[in-house]
Amino acid sequence: MYFKSFVALIAASAVSAAPAIKLARNVQPWQITRLYTHTPSGRPGNDPHSTLNITITDPNTIPAGQSPTGQAVFPPTSANCSLQYLTNEDVPWGVEQSCTTDDNTKAYSTWIFTINKPAEGAAYASENFDLSFKLVDYVHLPGQEVTKTFTGGDHFEVGDNMSGQCGGSGVCNWNLNDTPYDIQQTEAEA
Numbered sequence: 001m002y003f004k005s006f007v008a009l010i011a012a013s014a015v016s017a018a019p020a021i022k023l024a025r026n027v028q029p030w031q032i033t034r035l036y037t038h039t040p041s042g043r044p045g046n047d048p049h050s051t052l053n054i055t056i057t058d059p060n061t062i063p064a065g066q067s068p069t070g071q072a073v074f075p076p077t078s079a080n081c082s083l084q085y086l087t088n089e090d091v092p093w094g095v096e097q098s099c100t101t102d103d104n105t106k107a108y109s110t111w112i113f114t115i116n117k118p119a120e121g122a123a124y125a126s127e128n129f130d131l132s133f134k135l136v137d138y139v140h141l142p143g144q145e146v147t148k149t150f151t152g153g154d155h156f157e158v159g160d161n162m163s164g165q166c167g168g169s170g171v172c173n174w175n176l177n178d179t180p181y182d183i184q185q186t187e188a189e190a
């Protein structure tokens, strides 16, 4: 009961009046709070999929526009982005993938990520890759549709900023070393 009304309050403040919410004057960077890859051993009985899992957060409260009851805002939002593949040849390089956005903000915030081949070295989705992220904030206010699009990304590489270990059976687990890690986003032209 308590939880339900709490969620409703957050949601209401996002799309209607929110005079009490202080708007961020300076945009804070996105933060990757978690990033890891898992490659299974080839042993029978194991899930054969390799995984890349990322959690990303936009800590900003972003002004959306005026509603009849006050300033509407997009509240902070976070998402889990997950890629599962069988072999490195199956990796959808350059293809946009949906992330799972948290329930409180998914009605107006959409996160998308793309894994891209790195500028240097062989592309491996577990060890050497680029990621780009896109956040699309959308709300329908009386008389206007507001869409704000932000993008950002970086390079990720075992040895440079990911570490972990491989086992004798072929299983490997790598993590981003320093989290939270800042990703400087830019707002796309409307």
Ligand SMILES: *[C@@H]1O[C@H](CO)[C@@H](O)[C@H](O)[C@H]1NC(C)=O
Binding pocket: 038, 051, 052, 053, 080, 082
């Ligand atoms: C990665 O995330 C997906 C989706 O949330 C989850 O099902 C999966 O168990 C995670 N993989 C690992 C290796 O933690």
Ligand SMILES: *[C@@H]1O[C@H](CO)[C@@H](O)[C@H](O)[C@H]1NC(C)=O
Binding pocket: 055, 078, 079, 080, 100, 101, 102, 103
């Ligand atoms: C992301 O995954 C973590 C760990 O499984 C979970 O606690 C969290 O609620 C998830 N967040 C979203 C936005 O799905």
Ligand SMILES: *[C@@H]1O[C@H](CO)[C@@H](O)[C@H](O)[C@H]1NC(C)=O
Binding pocket: 154, 155, 156, 157, 160, 161, 181
């Ligand atoms: C990883 O290291 C490379 C090379 O030093 C650098 O270009 C990149 O920005 C770093 N990325 C992260 C997530 O730390």
